[in-house]
Amino acid sequence: MKKIIAILLAVTLIFTFAACGKSSSDSSDKTTSSAPASADKNTPSDNKSHPNNGRILVVYYSATGSTRAVAQTIADTVGADVFELVPKDKYSGKDLDWTDSGSRVNKEHDDESRRDIALEKTTPDNWADYDTVFIGYPIWWGIAAWPVNGFVKGNDFTGKTVIPFCTSASSGLGQSGKLLAETAGTGSWQDGERFSSGASSSSVADWVNGLGL
Numbered sequence: 001m002k003k004i005i006a007i008l009l010a011v012t013l014i015f016t017f018a019a020c021g022k023s024s025s026d027s028s029d030k031t032t033s034s035a036p037a038s039a040d041k042n043t044p045s046d047n048k049s050h051p052n053n054g055r056i057l058v059v060y061y062s063a064t065g066s067t068r069a070v071a072q073t074i075a076d077t078v079g080a081d082v083f084e085l086v087p088k089d090k091y092s093g094k095d096l097d098w099t100d101s102g103s104r105v106n107k108e109h110d111d112e113s114r115r116d117i118a119l120e121k122t123t124p125d126n127w128a129d130y131d132t133v134f135i136g137y138p139i140w141w142g143i144a145a146w147p148v149n150g151f152v153k154g155n156d157f158t159g160k161t162v163i164p165f166c167t168s169a170s171s172g173l174g175q176s177g178k179l180l181a182e183t184a185g186t187g188s189w190q191d192g193e194r195f196s197s198g199a200s201s202s203s204v205a206d207w208v209n210g211l212g213l
Contacts, residue, residue, distance in 0.1 A: 054131030056080035115146040139168035157187025164192035
């Protein structure tokens with residue numbers, strides 16, 4: 001009788017340990033499988049890594065959103081930081097109506113003294129750390145939209161490669177980049193590019209990739 005009881009106890013213990021082992025294994029598997037998802041979420045994408053080319057900044061002023069879209073595509077393509085130029089006295093839709101001779105932009109076009117547009121912030125954080133700077137703007141009357149002028153006048157571009165780009169419905173880049181370079185007086189200004197108001201992301205990315213940054 002004692003032998004039978006001992007055998008039953010041994011069998012019970014074996015099943016108990018086996019059940020505990022399985023529970024521990026299941027818990028460990030669940031923990032392990034969730035860890036990679038957490039790590040992947042915080043891993044930078046490949047296009048954000050440009051260790052040999054220095055830091056890149058995309059600066060832009062956008063009146064209607066077209067230039068903003070191009071600027072963001074450029075930033076996504078090369079892993080750049082973005083800095084938006086925001087006028088302290090923002091333009092309304094009526095202000096931007098170039099068909100109205102009494103609109104703000106028309107008055108500024110007719111009187112250059114009105115084109116000194118104060119910005120909420122003129123110099124980006126860590127400006128000295130950037131080696132390459134894209135500057136984007138819409139074309140107004142054949143030149144860069146004047147809110148960009150305050151940024152160009154207010155910063156030192158020494159040692160920086162500067163690449164202008166613009167958006168317009170029909171006008172080309174024209175002399176806008178050259179005029180900004182003359183205003184800046186410093187920096188290595190490159191030939192720029194003009195994009196239509198509805199430029200595709202792929203056309204913008206193709207241009208940027210062709211720069212060899």
